[in-house]
Amino acid sequence: MESTRAKIITAAVRCFRNNPSDTLEKVAEEAGVSRRTLHRYFENRDDLIESCKNEMLVSCNKAMIIAYESDPGPIKKIRNMLFAAIEQGANYAFVKRIYERSNFSDLDRKKEFESDDVKSKWFNLIKDLQKAERINTELTIPWIFNLFGSVIETAIYAVESGDVAKNDSRNFAWISFKGAIGLNE
Amino acid sequence: MESTRAKIITAAVRCFRNNPSDTLEKVAEEAGVSRRTLHRYFENRDDLIESCKNEMLVSCNKAMIIAYESDPGPIKKIRNMLFAAIEQGANYAFVKRIYERSNFSDLDRKKEFESDDVKSKWFNLIKDLQKAERINTELTIPWIFNLFGSVIETAIYAVESGDVAKNDSRNFAWISFKGAIGLNE
DNA sequence: GAAATATGTCTCAAATATGTGACATACTAC
DNA sequence: GTAGTATGTCACATATTTGAGACATATTTC
Structure with a gap:
């Protein structure tokens, strides 16, 4: 319980x-x-929010690391990370919103998040694919990162709002993300 | 002034x-x-928020109608609507968030928004392209609609956060959206 | 079943946010 | 410059939210 x-x-x-x-x-x-x-x-509201941040960050990172390690292929790694984030649902959305809204007092934490293991792993995957010209070379990596987050959020939201069936959602997300970065699997 | x-x-x-x-x-x-x-x-907070909603809705709709009518070609119409929404920046993001967050008391307004002229025009464009197999037929139209909104929000946010230069942002958004729905221009 | 622990209820004080009245001051039009 | 309008300042009443004490009740542990 x-x-x-x-x-x-x-x-x-x-x-x-x-x-x-x-x-x-x-x-x-x-x-x-x-x-x-x-x-x-x-103790108070801030304490609660702080705790939420920490727990959700841990939860999301753990899920994505597992996804990362679930397959040796870089494309499958990325796909599984996408799926893992969608699976996290509200947890992921919370973290994302919190950091979007983050102000100066949160900058340290944000940096900490950004320099995080998971993010750098993700960055390297994308960087390598771009170097190998497997994905569109016009787009910058920060853009792709933002886009990745958005597609995940869209998938979560689409299910919650009832617009899209749960099973469809993650497939749509992957199809769309692949297309958006010009990846041919 | x-x-x-x-x-x-x-x-x-x-x-x-x-x-x-x-x-x-x-x-x-x-x-x-x-x-x-x-x-x-x-008069009060609610009155202010209500006014914001109304004004932003009008502002966004107007900009997108102009974009819609700026070119006879359906793809250019969609592209220009995307650009117009990005140009609206905070206005668009506000409307989007408000309706994501909308609760029962807002449902009437939401329906009104959904049955709106602009949205139905957009839907018809996408529907026709899908019928003509110019875009991916696996994806559903509601998914594409959500995605469209997300790409716009991503472009706005990417500029605001300093991750992506303003000029790049709208181009990236269009490249990504095209790819995401499998459109070959 | 007794002790320890967790939770609920009721209460209250402090902090904060809100709405408005009364009046002063700044600006505009003529 | 004067009337009229727009805005600022200060004061105050009210409502809401928050944090915590005192104590009862429930749950767990041994």
Whole structure:
């Protein structure tokens, strides 16, 4: 059974993702605990958000590292990382939004995130494919990185909104991402 | 010279886009007016947000209709609509986020937006291209629609974050979108 | 089943955000 | 320059959100 702490974090991620100003009352309700209990685990709002960031970052990184290592081929690696991120759903979306919104006080953390193992692995894969002219050489790597995140977010959102069936979504995402960077598998 | 009302709306769009719970104090400051003045133009927070929605919707729709009509060719129409949306920048991003976040009370408006002229024009363009097998037939139209919005948002964000130069951004967006839907120009 | 731990309920104080009135000042039109 | 309009400043009432204490109740552990 999920710990109370974990339940609260899951609830907070769901809430804050839509609306970063949801009240702690609502988060507690969503988690099925009282607000008083929430305060026993998290001193204040910032503490809660900080905890969400950390946990989600760990969760996403772990999933993507596993995906990275699941196949020796660079293209399969990238595909599986895409799938893993989509599978993370709300977790991934939360991290992405948080860093989009990040202000100066978050810059250190952002740098930390950016210099992260997973990201550099991903960068190297793309760099090599571009060097080998397997993908479009007009596009810059930062653009491709942003695009990768967007396609993932689109896939997550498309399912949540009911626009696209869950099974279709990850396939569409891969087809679209491949095409977008000019990759012929 | 921009009217005070317009200044406030512009500021509100910028603020609420990052953080929908920014205080009215901050919006006023961003607009360079006092909070008291803000309240003279907008009864309350809801009134302000409602006004932002309306104005941004009008602004985006107008820009995209002009783009639509700027060229007889369907592909150029789509490309120019993409460019127009990117050009709208914060305006477009605000509208997109608002509707992603929309709850039940917004559903009517959302439907209104969805049945909108611009969207149906866009849908028909894509539908025709797909029927003519000019673009990938595996992908569904709702997916392509979501993707279109994401690519636009990516282009806007990539410039704002400094990752990609402004001139590159819209070209990258078009290259990527074309590729993503399998369009050969 | 007793002790320890976790959670809920009720309560309250402090902080923050909001809406508005009263009046001063700046700007515009004529 | 004067009337009229727009805006700023200050003050204040109200509502909301937050954080925590005191104590009851439930759950776990031994």
